[in-house]
Amino acid sequence: KPLVLMRGGGDIASGAVYRLKRAGYPVVINEIAMPTMIRREVCYGNAVHRGEMILERFVARHVSLSEVKDTLAQEIIPVVTSSYEE
Template sequence: MKLSELVVLIKGGGEQASGVAHRLACSHFKVCITEMPNPQAVRRGVAFCEAVYDGEKEIEGVAA
């Protein structure tokens, strides 16, 4: 099995987790992010947790 075939589960979609998810996605990993119903991220404009409210979020070309 290739590493790029693995699914990486990330707990939380805050600013740091979103940075990790973005880098993994750009490296062709499959990424799954879990998030609480009411995200606690401070800078939600640069975090995938905003998808909880908007249904989707795109950061530098990577969509969630």
């Protein structure tokens, strides 16, 4: 299945990521360096602050761009950051 890039890791996006992962799609989350999400405990994007976030059975990990491929191979959702302007 094709790789899905999710722009943002807030609560709504995290729900979509969860469904995509359940359907077998590999997903990468792109989050801004200082996320503004409100409900952090239900957001994969919170991995930016915690390093790792587990929701239901899926793990998301804040990684560098060079670590994305290896992270996907481990069935972990990579969360990469970019500046707000990008």
